[in-house]
Amino acid sequence: MSAGIGRDAFFSLDNQAGTVTDLTPDLTKIEFSTDKGIVDVTTMGDNYRDYLAGIADAKIKIEGIYDSSSINKAGSMIFNSAHGTATQSLSYVYAPQGTASGKQKLSGECFLMSASLPSGLDDAVTFSADYQSTGTVTLATY
Numbered sequence: 001m002s003a004g005i006g007r008d009a010f011f012s013l014d015n016q017a018g019t020v021t022d023l024t025p026d027l028t029k030i031e032f033s034t035d036k037g038i039v040d041v042t043t044m045g046d047n048y049r050d051y052l053a054g055i056a057d058a059k060i061k062i063e064g065i066y067d068s069s070s071i072n073k074a075g076s077m078i079f080n081s082a083h084g085t086a087t088q089s090l091s092y093v094y095a096p097q098g099t100a101s102g103k104q105k106l107s108g109e110c111f112l113m114s115a116s117l118p119s120g121l122d123d124a125v126t127f128s129a130d131y132q133s134t135g136t137v138t139l140a141t142y
Contacts, residue, residue, distance in 0.1 A: 004097030011062060014090040029063040032094050032106060058133035060092065060110060066117060066125040078115050078129045089134055099142050108137045
């Protein structure tokens, strides 16, 4: 895979109606992080600690410019979802280098964990949202 530039990134998420919505035009940052737990299985007779690989976990954080003029805008969609009673997971697709043929994408299901809507005196109104991925994260290419 060749190097890429962040502005080519793509991120989509289900809206409240369950329709996949491209949030990329409103975003300024997308962060996909993963970690894998490690289980300590050291016994008293060991001189060094022993470990087993645990279960993988993934989180997504998005940030962007808030625009309430349309329900399909990322900020409005997220805050409507945060104040709703949705209990279903949302489908996501994240392509860090864009959607051109051969580029990698990560996809799966997630839940909204938190959302923030700060506004500063001399700043644009922005938003951020944190999502917890649930189940398997699929790595594929376009």
